[in-house]
Amino acid sequence: MVQEFLGKEENVFQGRSILAETSMTPAEMEYLIDFGLHLKYLRKHNIPHRYLEGKNIALLFEKGSTRTRSSFVTSAVELGAHPDYMGVNDIHLGNKESVEDTARILGSMFDGIEFRGFKQSTVEGLAKFSGVPVWNGLTDEWHPTQTIPDLMTVKENFGHLKGLTLTYMGDGRNNVANSLLVACSMVGMNVHIVTPKELNPSEKHVAIAKKNAEVSGSEILITDDIDKGVKGSNVIYTDVWVSMGEKNWEERVNLLKPYQVNMELMKKTGTPDDQLIFLHCLPAFHDTNTTYGEDVYEKYGIKEMEVTDEVFRSDYCRAFEEGENRKHGIKAIMAATLGNLFIPSVALH
Ligand code: CP
Numbered sequence: 001m002v003q004e005f006l007g008k009e010e011n012v013f014q015g016r017s018i019l020a021e022t023s024m025t026p027a028e029m030e031y032l033i034d035f036g037l038h039l040k041y042l043r044k045h046n047i048p049h050r051y052l053e054g055k056n057i058a059l060l061f062e063k064g065s066t067r068t069r070s071s072f073v074t075s076a077v078e079l080g081a082h083p084d085y086m087g088v089n090d091i092h093l094g095n096k097e098s099v100e101d102t103a104r105i106l107g108s109m110f111d112g113i114e115f116r117g118f119k120q121s122t123v124e125g126l127a128k129f130s131g132v133p134v135w136n137g138l139t140d141e142w143h144p145t146q147t148i149p150d151l152m153t154v155k156e157n158f159g160h161l162k163g164l165t166l167t168y169m170g171d172g173r174n175n176v177a178n179s180l181l182v183a184c185s186m187v188g189m190n191v192h193i194v195t196p197k198e199l200n201p202s203e204k205h206v207a208i209a210k211k212n213a214e215v216s217g218s219e220i221l222i223t224d225d226i227d228k229g230v231k232g233s234n235v236i237y238t239d240v241w242v243s244m245g246e247k248n249w250e251e252r253v254n255l256l257k258p259y260q261v262n263m264e265l266m267k268k269t270g271t272p273d274d275q276l277i278f279l280h281c282l283p284a285f286h287d288t289n290t291t292y293g294e295d296v297y298e299k300y301g302i303k304e305m306e307v308t309d310e311v312f313r314s315d316y317c318r319a320f321e322e323g324e325n326r327k328h329g330i331k332a333i334m335a336a337t338l339g340n341l342f343i344p345s346v347a348l349h
Helices: 026-044 067-078 099-109 120-130 144-158 175-187 203-216 226-230 249-259 263-268 291-300 319-338
Strands: 056-061 082-087 112-116 134-136 165-169 190-194 220-223 235-238 277-280
Touching (some): 026 144, 067 319, 120 134, 134 319, 165 226
Parallel strands (some): 056 082
16 A cells, blocks of 8 residues: 555645635645644644644734734644744834845745735745745735634534535625635535625635636625525624724724624524524624724714624624634644645545
8 A cells, every 4th residue: 555655745735835715726625624623633632743843933913813823823832833923013024125035034944934914915925935835814815724714613513514505794805705705615615795785705706716616516696685695594704894904984884784793684594593603703893892892882883893792692603613713723724734744635525
């Protein structure tokens, strides 16, 4: 049997960057979802998995983060690597030094680089010029280290992905919507983007999803009709209405108010309770216990935004399991692309 593998690739992921869902084939995405669940099992059972012993990981953050930062730091340590956090004011990237020059220096000292920031071109430049695997921890366009853990959470709850329907409520053009649209279409999940017409996903992202769907059999629906969009959903997903740095709060809040996830909307799915969950990438504005929440309440009289406190605290909600899965999914991505593991091929099952 050993002879069979001689001369073949020893790891199809080795040295690769994960910059978007489009960095992977559908089979590779499914592999990372399952590998993430396996690594979660190892962690829960205190089974060592130090696949990155002695490696150095650079963590570049232009924006704040709780889950992504914590996931990369704790995963790197549990894999045996050393993570170094570099905030926007810690290094010269973009101010005194170009992406190319920064990438060349970091690539000469670190074995892998995570980037969270604004431009997709920055993470692509880091990958192009560093010579080491680069992982997208969120850009304006994509959030792949979110969707792999999201689909891990769906698989944990339902045991499978194909044929399930995920409905995303809210801004259909944001990074999470783009990533879910493409990720679900890759793994054969139906994906509904329920959004005001003004916030429809771009033609580019819809075209990628439709092409995937031709192979996977998923159904793609982009609509502003809430009743039609939520019907038959297994997963209701939403994200914040106003992202970091956005100024046009009033316009966006008024536009997105009808798309709030509340109990009435959950019931409109018509799905039995044991076949329906709620996901949110977090952080969520479900009460006034934040500065943002307080501000919005003072200005617009709204105590809850994209999801009501009732849904957020209900049995439907798996957002905290999803948040924990960020860690295990990100660990899978780092280990597969940098860990010299024996993964000679992957196939859809
Ligand atoms: N969902 C997400 O990216 O969380 P953080 O902003 O806390 O990293």
